[in-house]
Each structure stands twice: as C-alpha cells, then as structure tokens.
Amino acid sequence: MNIAAVITSQFRSLWTVLQHTFTKADTVEYPEEMPALFPRYRGRIVLTRDPDGVERCVACNLCAVACPVDCIALQKAEDEHGRWYPEFFRINFSRCIMCGFCEEACPTYSIQLTPDFEMCEYDRQNMVYEKEDLLIDGTGKYHDYNFYRVSGKSIGGKDKGEAENEGEPIDIKSLLP
Amino acid sequence: MPTIEIDGRSYEVEAGANLLSACLSQGLDLPYFCWHPCMGSVGSCRQCAVIQYRDAHDVQGRIVMSCMTPAADGARISIEAPEVKAFRAEILELLMTNHPHDCPVCEEGGECHLQDMTVMTGHTFRQYRGKKRTHRNQYLGPFIHHEMNRCIACYRCVRFYRDYAGGDDLGVFASHNHVYFGRHEDGVLENEFSGNLVEVCPTGVFTDKTLSEHYTRKWDLQAAPSVCVHCAVGCNISPGERYGKLRRVINRYHGEVNRYFLCDRGRFGYGFVNSDRRLRKAMIEKQPAVSGEAAQQRLSFLLAQQRGKVIGIGSPRASLEANFALRERLGADYFYAGFGVDEHPLITAIAEIMQSSCARIPTLREIEQSDAIFILGEDVTNTAPVMALAVRQAVRNASFEIADRLHIPRWQDEAVREAAQQEKSPLFIASCDRTRLDDVATATFRKAPDDLARLGFAVAHLIDPEAPAVTDLSEQERSEAEVIAGALKRAKRPLIVSGSGCGSLAVIQAAANVALALPEKAKALSLVVPECNSIGLAMMQGRLLNEAFQLASTGAVATVIVLENDLYRRAERVVVDRFLAEVEHVVVIDHIGHETAEQAELVLSAGTFAETEGTLVNYEGRAQRFFPVLAPADDIRSAWQWLSDAPGQTDWRHVDDVISALAQRLPRFQSCRDAAPFASFRITGMKIPRQPPRYSGRTAMRANITVSEPKAPDDSDSALAFSMEGAESARPPALNPGFWAPGWNSNQSVIKFQDEINGHLRGDDPGVRLIREAGRASWFREIPDAWRVLSDQWLLAPIRHIFGSEPLSALSAPLAERIPEPYLALNPDDASRLEVGEGESVELELLPQMERRVLTVRLSAELPAGVAGIPVGLPGLPGTAFWKAAKLGTIS
Numbered sequence A: 001m002n003i004a005a006v007i008t009s010q011f012r013s014l015w016t017v018l019q020h021t022f023t024k025a026d027t028v029e030y031p032e033e034m035p036a037l038f039p040r041y042r043g044r045i046v047l048t049r050d051p052d053g054v055e056r057c058v059a060c061n062l063c064a065v066a067c068p069v070d071c072i073a074l075q076k077a078e079d080e081h082g083r084w085y086p087e088f089f090r091i092n093f094s095r096c097i098m099c100g101f102c103e104e105a106c107p108t109y110s111i112q113l114t115p116d117f118e119m120c121e122y123d124r125q126n127m128v129y130e131k132e133d134l135l136i137d138g139t140g141k142y143h144d145y146n147f148y149r150v151s152g153k154s155i156g157g158k159d160k161g162e163a164e165n166e167g168e169p170i171d172i173k174s175l176l177p
Numbered sequence B: 001m002p003t004i005e006i007d008g009r010s011y012e013v014e015a016g017a018n019l020l021s022a023c024l025s026q027g028l029d030l031p032y033f034c035w036h037p038c039m040g041s042v043g044s045c046r047q048c049a050v051i052q053y054r055d056a057h058d059v060q061g062r063i064v065m066s067c068m069t070p071a072a073d074g075a076r077i078s079i080e081a082p083e084v085k086a087f088r089a090e091i092l093e094l095l096m097t098n099h100p101h102d103c104p105v106c107e108e109g110g111e112c113h114l115q116d117m118t119v120m121t122g123h124t125f126r127q128y129r130g131k132k133r134t135h136r137n138q139y140l141g142p143f144i145h146h147e148m149n150r151c152i153a154c155y156r157c158v159r160f161y162r163d164y165a166g167g168d169d170l171g172v173f174a175s176h177n178h179v180y181f182g183r184h185e186d187g188v189l190e191n192e193f194s195g196n197l198v199e200v201c202p203t204g205v206f207t208d209k210t211l212s213e214h215y216t217r218k219w220d221l222q223a224a225p226s227v228c229v230h231c232a233v234g235c236n237i238s239p240g241e242r243y244g245k246l247r248r249v250i251n252r253y254h255g256e257v258n259r260y261f262l263c264d265r266g267r268f269g270y271g272f273v274n275s276d277r278r279l280r281k282a283m284i285e286k287q288p289a290v291s292g293e294a295a296q297q298r299l300s301f302l303l304a305q306q307r308g309k310v311i312g313i314g315s316p317r318a319s320l321e322a323n324f325a326l327r328e329r330l331g332a333d334y335f336y337a338g339f340g341v342d343e344h345p346l347i348t349a350i351a352e353i354m355q356s357s358c359a360r361i362p363t364l365r366e367i368e369q370s371d372a373i374f375i376l377g378e379d380v381t382n383t384a385p386v387m388a389l390a391v392r393q394a395v396r397n398a399s400f401e402i403a404d405r406l407h408i409p410r411w412q413d414e415a416v417r418e419a420a421q422q423e424k425s426p427l428f429i430a431s432c433d434r435t436r437l438d439d440v441a442t443a444t445f446r447k448a449p450d451d452l453a454r455l456g457f458a459v460a461h462l463i464d465p466e467a468p469a470v471t472d473l474s475e476q477e478r479s480e481a482e483v484i485a486g487a488l489k490r491a492k493r494p495l496i497v498s499g500s501g502c503g504s505l506a507v508i509q510a511a512a513n514v515a516l517a518l519p520e521k522a523k524a525l526s527l528v529v530p531e532c533n534s535i536g537l538a539m540m541q542g543r544l545l546n547e548a549f550q551l552a553s554t555g556a557v558a559t560v561i562v563l564e565n566d567l568y569r570r571a572e573r574v575v576v577d578r579f580l581a582e583v584e585h586v587v588v589i590d591h592i593g594h595e596t597a598e599q600a601e602l603v604l605s606a607g608t609f610a611e612t613e614g615t616l617v618n619y620e621g622r623a624q625r626f627f628p629v630l631a632p633a634d635d636i637r638s639a640w641q642w643l644s645d646a647p648g649q650t651d652w653r654h655v656d657d658v659i660s661a662l663a664q665r666l667p668r669f670q671s672c673r674d675a676a677p678f679a680s681f682r683i684t685g686m687k688i689p690r691q692p693p694r695y696s697g698r699t700a701m702r703a704n705i706t707v708s709e710p711k712a713p714d715d716s717d718s719a720l721a722f723s724m725e726g727a728e729s730a731r732p733p734a735l736n737p738g739f740w741a742p743g744w745n746s747n748q749s750v751i752k753f754q755d756e757i758n759g760h761l762r763g764d765d766p767g768v769r770l771i772r773e774a775g776r777a778s779w780f781r782e783i784p785d786a787w788r789v790l791s792d793q794w795l796l797a798p799i800r801h802i803f804g805s806e807p808l809s810a811l812s813a814p815l816a817e818r819i820p821e822p823y824l825a826l827n828p829d830d831a832s833r834l835e836v837g838e839g840e841s842v843e844l845e846l847l848p849q850m851e852r853r854v855l856t857v858r859l860s861a862e863l864p865a866g867v868a869g870i871p872v873g874l875p876g877l878p879g880t881a882f883w884k885a886a887k888l889g890t891i892s
Helices: A003-020 A062-066 A101-105 B019-025 B082-096 B113-121 B156-164 B194-200 B209-213 B264-274 B292-305 B320-330 B343-356 B364-368 B385-394 B397-405 B413-420 B449-463 B475-490 B505-517 B534-540 B545-553 B573-582 B639-644 B655-665 B667-675 B747-752 B828-834
Strands: A045-047 A072-078 A084-092 A111-113 A166-169 B003-006 B009-012 B049-053 B062-065 B076-078 B132-134 B144-146 B171-173 B180-182 B206-208 B236-242 B245-251 B310-313 B372-376 B427-431 B443-446 B494-499 B525-528 B559-563 B585-590 B602-605 B614-617 B622-626 B794-799 B823-826 B841-847 B852-859 B867-871 B885-889
Touching: A062 A072, A062 A101, A101 A111, B003 B019, B019 B049, B049 B082, B062 B082, B082 B113, B144 B194, B144 B209, B156 B171, B156 B194, B156 B385, B156 B413, B194 B206, B194 B245, B194 B264, B206 B209, B209 B245, B209 B264, B245 B264, B264 B385, B292 B559, B292 B585, B292 B602, B310 B320, B310 B545, B320 B534, B320 B559, B320 B614, B320 B639, B320 B655, B343 B505, B343 B525, B343 B534, B364 B385, B372 B385, B372 B449, B372 B475, B372 B505, B385 B494, B397 B413, B427 B449, B427 B475, B443 B475, B449 B475, B449 B505, B494 B505, B505 B525, B534 B614, B545 B573, B585 B639, B614 B667, B622 B667, B639 B655, B655 B667, B823 B828, B823 B841, B828 B852
Parallel strands: A166 B132, B003 B076, B310 B559, B372 B427, B372 B494, B427 B443, B494 B525, B559 B585, B585 B602, B794 B867, B823 B852
Antiparallel strands: A045 A111, A072 A084, B003 B009, B049 B062, B049 B076, B144 B206, B171 B180, B236 B245, B614 B622, B794 B885, B823 B867, B841 B852, B841 B885
16 A cells, blocks of 8 residues: 555545534524424425315225325224225324335325424423324415315215316226127 | 146046146146135136147147136146236236226235235236226125225126026126225115125125124134034134134134035124123122122032922033033033923933934035935025035036036036026025025925924835835825935935924934935935034933923022023023022023023123134034134133032043033033044144234334233143244134135135045044934834814914024124014915904914014015914014914004
C-alpha cells in the first residue's frame, strides 16, 4: 500500500468533516422548534372519508393482515343497502411501528398515515384508538377516489350497472347478442 | 402404472386418470376452474392447458386441455413452456374481463380459487377497457348470498346442484357472455346440499350468508378439527371462531366419510353455539352459582347424601367421554341411556346387528360404489343427508359400466352422461311416504311399517330360501319382492339401507335378513340412527328410560342427573312431568337451555362441540374425535369435568385419562384411543396451531379491555394450541384444523393433502372403526302380520325433516326459517273421508293416552290409506316417534 495515499486520505477526511462545521444542521431543536414534516411522513394513522363524506373503510381486513405487529383489529358490518363498514376499528398504537404497510394494503385509500408522531401517553391504555378516534372528516392525501364507484356491488344510491365502466344489467330472458 | 414425462421429468401416475388430475396428484400446480375432483371434466374453462408432444423428437407440440386428455403411458407434456403459460394467462385475462372490482367487499376474498389461479397464472394488469357486463342478483334464501357479477361461467354450480345433488331449481339462463346462474325467480334454493355451492363456486357468486352476518376472513378464523353433531353420519368439519363466537362451518375432507360435501343442516346449523339459550353459568335453584366450584360442591353434596338413590340419564348427542363419566360416577346399574322411549329398542337392535352380523357396514365411499340399493323404511335425505348424496352417486354406476364398454373414461363427465342417457343402477325405495331420492329410484313402494317389514322379509326369502318365508303374501307383494330380489341377486355390490327412521323394529330386522341373505362377499348393510352418538351410547348399554320412570314412581330415586338431554323430547309430557315431580333433586348438565333444565335444581353448564373435546361414534361404528375451536368462557366445562372434578372421586385430569379409562373398562371401546393422537403428541416438539399463520389483530383484539395481551389460553387436553405458532406441516389428518397450502387458499387445497386425487388423506383418514364384522348372525323370524286399515284410528308414521327434526340445528336462526309449521300428513282419500282439506285443522286423539292435539292437515298423495304422517321434532310435536296411533276427527 502506498503510504502517501493513506496520509492523503486522512487529511481529506479531516477536511470534509471541517467543511460540515459551516453547513446548516439537518436536525432541529425539538420540541422548541417543530420539524417540517412532509405529507407522506409515516406518523399517526387515520381513517378517511370518500369525496361524498362517507367513511371509506369497507372492513376488508387487508390492513390487519398486512400489519407485521398485528395491532389492527376490526369487524365487518353491513348497512341495509349492502355497504360494508367496520363495526369497530381498533389500532393499538403502543404496538404500531408506523411501517405504513396498512396504507399500502388498503384498497380504498381509507387508512392513511399522517405527519404527526406526537403520541406520548403516561398510560399505555390510552394508546388504543377506536374508530371514533381514527376517523377524520376529510379525504386525506387522496382526494378523488371512491371505491364503491368502481366496485360492482350495489349500495344505496348506486344500483347495478351504475358503477364506472359498467354496462346496463343484462336482460336474462333475451337471447339476442 | 403409466409413466408420463412432465417438463423433462418422469412421473408414475394413476392408470386411467386425466393429465390434470395426474399433474395435481404429483403435487404440481396447474390452474383450473370447471374441473372438480368429484365431478369430472367438461373442458369448458380452457384454463388447464398444457403442451403435449407427439414423441421424443417433437419440439413444437400442441396445446391440449389437460383435464380432457388421458394420461397415457409415455405421454410427454409441458406445463412450464412459455407458449402455454402465455395461453393460460390470456385465458384468465379473458375470464377476468367482466369480473368486478369487488375483492375487498367479497366474502370469498382470501379463500378464493379465482384469486389463487389469477396469481398462479401471473395475470396482474387489466388491459380490457370496455364496459363490464352486469347482472341483477337474486334472493336465494337464508343460507346463500348471490352476487352474479362475479361469475366466470365455469358451470360448476349447476353441475353440482343438478347433476350431483339432484336439485332442479338452479339453472342457466341467457346465452354467450350473458349467461346467468340462478333460479327462474327469487326464492329459497330447495336442495338440501345448496350450501356446498359456497365451496364449489370458484369465486364469490355464491357465498355463505350466515358467515357474512359476522364476517371474518379465512386467515382470521381460529379453526379446529371437528365432527358434525347434527346426524349420525359424522361428517368431518372445520368450524371457525373469532372474538369468542363460532362464525361458520366448512367441510373437512375425509376419504371415507363426507369427502367434499356437507348438508345444509351441518353447514348452517352451528348457530346454537352462539345462541341466547346457551347455559353459560352454573345455576343453583335458578340463581347463578357464586362460582363453578360452588356448583360442583352442591353436586358432590347431592351425590354423597343419597348413595344408591341417584340415577343418571345419558344422551345420544353427548360424547362418549361425557356418557362414560356419568356411568362411572354412578355405576352401570344406575346409568340410563336416555334414548326416546320408543327408539331405545330400535337403536339397541341396530347396534347388536352391527356388532353381530357378518354384513359389511359400508362407508359412504363404498355406498357410492354399490350397484344396487334397496332402501327399506328410511328417508335418508332427511335422516342422514350426506348418505343420500352418496346413494345418488351410486345410481350412476350403470352409466360408468356403459362408459367402460364404450371405452369412455369415467371422468369424461358429459360424454358419460350422454352415453348413459337415463340408464341408472337399480335403487328401490320402500317407505311410508315419498322421499327425496324418489327421482332416481327404479321403483318406489309406499306401505305401512309392518308391510315394509313383510316386503323386506319376502325379499330375503327370495334371495336365500333359508331365510324365513312370509306367509299369506299378496300377489302384488310377491311380484314387488321378486323385482327387488332379482336386482339384488344380479348385483355385484348390493347394499341394503334401513334404520330407525320409520320407528319399526320389524323393518330393521327385515333389512338385516335381506343383508344376511345376500351372497357371502356381497353382504352390505347401512343402518341409519338419528343422532351423532346414538351408536356409541347404545354400545355403552344403558338402561331404558321407562325403567327410570317406573323406579321413580316407587320413590327409589332421590336425585337424577340428566346429561345433555331434554326429556320432553324423549317421552310423553305427562310422564316426564310426573317423573320430574317425583324426583327430589334434578340436576341437568347441558350446554343449551330447555324445558328439563328449567325444572332443574342444579344446572351445570357444559360445553358444546365447539368448546370441548370428545369422541363420537357414527352410523358405521367409526369413533371420531372432535376438538374445541374456542376456549370455554364463564362456567363452561366439559360434562366429564363436572362429573369427575369432585375431590377424591377419580384421578382424571385430562380427557385422555377418561378415554383410557373407557377403553380399559369397556373393551369394545378399546380402539377408540386411536381415534386421534393424544395430548402428548408433538411435531418436532411443537403443538399444532389452531390459528392460520396470517392470523391478524393479535395485539389489538382485546386491547379495548386491557392493552396488555393476555397469555393465550392453555389447552392441556390436546396437541392443539390456541395460537398461530407451531407445526405447519406433517400434521396428522385427525389433528389438522383445516386445509391450506401455499398458493392454494381456498378449500380446493385439499388436493395437496390427498394421497391421490379423490383418495385418502395422507397419513390416513381420521377416526377408527370400533366395530369389525365377525361371526354369523341368525335370521330374525318374527314377521309381523299384514297391516290392516282400521276404520276409526290412524297409524302415526314418523316423518323426518332435515330442518327441524334435530333440536340443536333448529336453534340456528337461518335454519329456523326453513323449518315447516307443525302439520299432520294425510292421504287425500282419508282427508276427504274426514271432510278436511289441505291447511284445515284436524283433531288428534292420541292412543292410548287419550291426549288431544290439533294440527293442520297437509295432503300427501303417496301415504298409504290409514296412515297419517307426523313430523318428528317440530315445535310441539314429539322429539322421537312415540306417538303411535290416534283417532282423528274434525274440530267440533
């Protein structure tokens, strides 16, 4: 090995470190100063509503099964028009690792992570959030998507054949093409 | 065995199979939709394409449908060739063009064959931009939800419903890509096996409505190996639990018993486990006991007080362990079987015939292979439904013979049906009223029970002249008997089916004679009993219920312990009322509330099949073990625990100790130890988890109660764990909670667990036969006289209903919708003689008790004159057939 190269490398490293003394710090003095969090920051989980203001969650259980720490539990219920919704929806934030798998798994954009991580509690029991704690009034990061407008299931206000890209229901008494 | 080459590797495959089942038998993955292991091939979905090469030099080959191509010796095929993989992906893309964007709100999601096959073919992106065709759904009754948009037109539903199960109210409508599978109008699906559509449909067109009520994905259901408790067939089931509630029941394949299908009673009758009528707390004098221990002490006190004056009444719906614990606690002399007063002699006789006769007791698989069947006095569809499904397949054996002659492979479903036309193997049904198998019967005979028996005895005599002859046979009876005897003699694998259904001992004995008369190797006899452990209890030889009633009237009974039994279903109301009044202390151990329990001083809450472990003996004498799917809550304990926990009584700590004690005490139960591995069984040191590996919500399910997760309930009684951790492979079938294989999330994954397609489970089918045919039985010689119509009184013949005759399933709300209103069936001539019409009321004056009842008349053209049909177990009607005769009159 070339001894000159080793010495040069040492000085180059010292120079690089010295340079950082004059650059702006990436960290902030939290909590005196609040960090700038981006909309896609993976923090506290919320349940959102579709553009019509109805809760998006259809209780499909995909978030629960995707969750690596099994901290989501819910139960499906159905209204009189066939729309699925969660009877209860519970997240145990004391177990949540904010990995965002639930958001990735969600087929309706219902479950979303938000740029809020300030969830300290003295009592761990307070980290258990129920649906009323999770459900927000807006659409979150995805404004236009409404699952039931795409799905083939008929719900109140949307009959068979009225979803996007759907033909009129077939008259099964007819043999015409 | 032919050898075929698949993608360059040689495999030995089953002779006569098609390529698809040959590939699947070898553990290879090949997608399919229209093929079903039990229903053969029709080649309609084009999904199972493979490339077949002409010879070793052919490099191009041609695409064939593997399900329609015989696996001939030396065949060279490829599953993996890029051309055929692309072909399969395109076919799947075509099938998916109209499939709605429904998976998140579809009950099939997570156990969907279409999802699995889509993933398997690699189709991930929809190119189709046109409009999807849509359909309106139908109301199909309380069991099945219909969502026609999801249909991929594989035709499996109608092939199962019409061709396999004999239904006629589900059909195909419209044409081309508009085809619609449904009824001609909204309405309840009538067939008794409609629930199987849920598993037969590869996607979510037909889904389980009862599951949807409290929906849980398959991956979230805690399951356990279990046995259906709603009839004596003993179908293997896989119940699923979540949040402490039983959510559904699905089929669990057993190579000799139920195989792929369940009846609707078994599938949808589980609601009683969640019912409000469950006894969850021990009750002392109608007040909840302070604790289970307090109730236990009360029981011990009662037992210690009056030694020798305590009797126990067992139950044909309780497990062997529960009945045995009662018998041990009180002594054999004080153990009463708890059968209905009328059915005790019948079931005892059946158990004796089974144990003594040299007739083979066929399994359902063997029933399917019979080529001539004589059903004597039993409406099998309503008493042992899945057996009726097997009988229905047996009549197809004639068509298989025709197919064999024409060298058509048996799995070529359409071709076999086309070749056979209406040709069927002989099936003779002799019964009191019409049965649900009449549509496939060669001939049906309607007679009063005594005449049914005479017909049976006459057939036996015609087959073997040594059998006792029937004197004074009428010309018509003789010719009927000759037809039946001729067909049975010609058959290679004849079968006699009878049972306690029509409430006549002579009928059972006649059936035994016919079986005995058959040639040495061909004797086969299936005797149907009403309840899940009737045979097991009969083998325990308890005393007659009537003897208990008599004993009580002498004042010799101070305490009675009634085990999982409602006495009001077993005997006349007045008799039971008197009995319960005469006995000082009534103790009821049961899981469900009923009239007997209401009158009990001490009620001990037992577990249902879903909370306890136990062994049941089915109609063929097969002991099968069921395991708890949910940990018991409140004061719920196994019945044997209530009976044995008292200090110093026994050294039973686990259910295995009870089974061992049973095997030791009663040698005929010796082999029931082997029904399933004991609690010490481990796979590489691990227990078998009840929960699937993807079970979700473990740290949130109970977080509303307390955020600290409790320890999983300990199950020291079995090798199963209430956990998602443990042995995932090499599970013995008796301990396998359900079927799942990588890439195969639906119940179709059972093919990965069979030794060959449609074969037995690898590692042997669960359960063990307690009864081995041995010895030479003697003829029954008590032939009843011909039955005569009496001018003023009617013989009451029991009519059994799949929905309603069995008390536990009747508590399930969806099933309760299907229970008919109580009625009295009358021949139209008799009705007009009485001047009553359909739907009008008639008054029964029961003989000999002279009790009066009013019932609505239902006309049944096929009932013999002078016989009135009385449905068993419907509200207000007897639970067994102890009403024998009545005078009828219009209401004055």
